[in-house]
Amino acid sequence: MSCKLQQVGFLGFDVFGTVVDWRSGVARAAAPFLERYDIELDPFAFANAWRALYQPSMEQVRSGARPWARLDILQRENLERLLASHGVAVDDIPEQDLADLTRAWDRLDPWPDAVAGLARLKRRFAIAPISNGHIAGMLQLARFGGLPWDAILGAEISHTYKPQPATYLASLEAAGFAPGQAAMVAAHNGDLRAARALGMHTVFVLRPHEYGPDQDTDLRADEDWDVAAESLAELADILGCA
Amino acid sequence: MSCKLQQVGFLGFDVFGTVVDWRSGVARAAAPFLERYDIELDPFAFANAWRALYQPSMEQVRSGARPWARLDILQRENLERLLASHGVAVDDIPEQDLADLTRAWDRLDPWPDAVAGLARLKRRFAIAPISNGHIAGMLQLARFGGLPWDAILGAEISHTYKPQPATYLASLEAAGFAPGQAAMVAAHNGDLRAARALGMHTVFVLRPHEYGPDQDTDLRADEDWDVAAESLAELADILGCA
Numbered sequence: 378m379s380c381k382l383q384q385v386g387f388l389g390f391d392v393f394g395t396v397v398d399w400r401s402g403v404a405r406a407a408a409p410f411l412e413r414y415d416i417e418l419d420p421f422a423f424a425n426a427w428r429a430l431y432q433p434s435m436e437q438v439r440s441g442a443r444p445w446a447r448l449d450i451l452q453r454e455n456l457e458r459l460l461a462s463h464g465v466a467v468d469d470i471p472e473q474d475l476a477d478l479t480r481a482w483d484r485l486d487p488w489p490d491a492v493a494g495l496a497r498l499k500r501r502f503a504i505a506p507i508s509n510g511h512i513a514g515m516l517q518l519a520r521f522g523g524l525p526w527d528a529i530l531g532a533e534i535s536h537t538y539k540p541q542p543a544t545y546l547a548s549l550e551a552a553g554f555a556p557g558q559a560a561m562v563a564a565h566n567g568d569l570r571a572a573r574a575l576g577m578h579t580v581f582v583l584r585p586h587e588y589g590p591d592q593d594t595d596l597r598a599d600e601d602w603d604v605a606a607e608s609l610a611e612l613a614d615i616l617g618c619a
Numbered sequence: 620m621s622c623k624l625q626q627v628g629f630l631g632f633d634v635f636g637t638v639v640d641w642r643s644g645v646a647r648a649a650a651p652f653l654e655r656y657d658i659e660l661d662p663f664a665f666a667n668a669w670r671a672l673y674q675p676s677m678e679q680v681r682s683g684a685r686p687w688a689r690l691d692i693l694q695r696e697n698l699e700r701l702l703a704s705h706g707v708a709v710d711d712i713p714e715q716d717l718a719d720l721t722r723a724w725d726r727l728d729p730w731p732d733a734v735a736g737l738a739r740l741k742r743r744f745a746i747a748p749i750s751n752g753h754i755a756g757m758l759q760l761a762r763f764g765g766l767p768w769d770a771i772l773g774a775e776i777s778h779t780y781k782p783q784p785a786t787y788l789a790s791l792e793a794a795g796f797a798p799g800q801a802a803m804v805a806a807h808n809g810d811l812r813a814a815r816a817l818g819m820h821t822v823f824v825l826r827p828h829e830y831g832p833d834q835d836t837d838l839r840a841d842e843d844w845d846v847a848a849e850s851l852a853e854l855a856d857i858l859g860c861a
Binding site: 551 | 745747753754755756757758759761762767768769770771772775793794795796
């Protein structure tokens with residue numbers, strides 16, 4: 378049997394988009410909120426618009442323009458910004474409703490192949506998120522969807538956001554693996570580029586509908602990543618995980 | 620059915636002694652080492668002597684006499700100190716043998732009730748170590764013994780050692796639970812005293828042979844802890860976890 382990634386003992390996972398389907402989950406939570414407050418926006422468009430504020434808000438932290446802030450703080454700010462840009466008087470909305478909607482990011486369904494795939498991969502590899510999500514959010518996602526992580530690593534370990542090198546390196550240091558003993562698993566070529574530059578192995582997982590039917594990014598592996606798969610189940614097959 | 624700890628959603632666990640049997644595991648790893656280097660010490664006595672250096676070494680960090688150092692660093696230093704105190708020329712021992720023996724702390728058997736008990740508790744509560752162990756060590760222990768943690772928290776999150784308040788509080792903050800929504804589970808009354816002082820609920824688990832047949836500490840609950848149990852299986856029964 379071929380055995381790929383033979384030197385690898387640890388798989389670090391991108392989570393939003395790679396393991397869980399944030400778009401459907403956020404749209405599901407947003408639908409009753411949009412109706413209650415008479416906001417004429419399609420819930421899926423709302424989810425994409427909220428997500429579109431994600432990178433710019435992290436960029437403020439990456440650039441040093443603002444100090445470290447956890448992702449739940451950024452998501453809440455982005456929600457208020459998004460609502461305001463659609464003419465909603467945010468101050469008139471009860472705190473509890475804004476907090477509940479922000480927690481949509483903690484209650485996202487795994488992609489259909491994810492839980493079984495992770496369980497198989499876990500037999501051979503230590504597995505953990507190297508996500509920009511915060512620890513509490515990753516913990517809630519794991520419990521909501523049954524994600525069998527060995528540990529939760531990522532941005533909150535380093536107080537930096539991917540693709541900053543420290544996010545990967547501090548996570549690996551905490552897990553006890555050198556970059557050459559680890560692989561990054563992501564549906565995003567940019568994530569893998571950053572990981573490869575640090576000496577990590579790379580696994581691309583195709584998620585062509587992360588952003589919906591009209592997605593035009595990350596529709597294929599842009600580089601010769603060490604492994605490419607169309608699901609975590611296929612990845613477990615490729616890596617010889619029973 | 621009675622339902623204890625109704626406000627609690629998170630259980631933080633002491634690990635060394637409460638979840639895993641460090642004494643047997645360290646003795647098992649030490650036995651061939653002691654034989655190879657002709658050190659006339661009973662492996663169990665060796666394990667206890669190594670463990671006896673644990674609190675004093677952490678106290679150096681707690682007091683500020685030295686900066687933060689992970690537990691694997693302290694355990695390695697303590698090993699060298701212990702060997703030297705028995706007249707062993709540590710410099711003559713190959714690095715690999717010292718490193719391997721130090722990793723005994725990553726390969727400890729769970730107490731017989733622990734894995735099944737944790738799996739049942741996990742159905743109702745989020746579960747994670749709040750241990751003085753480092754993340755990589757806790758990760759290896761989890762994989763070695765099959766401990767189904769939701770996340771790994773503890774000393775490395777706060778860069779402080781229990782019973783310093785920050786170890787508990789930073790772990791809870793990372794997990795997203797207030798002290799009143801969390802319980803500390805430990806076989807050590809001192810650990811529970813510190814947790815209670817911060818507003819956490821408290822669960823005592825009796826481990827009368829952690830230190831061997833002659834143990835004379837923590838043989839009973841010293842205070843009226845919220846729950847006391849003789850195993851994690853009994854704890855799951857008490858907490859109504861199917």
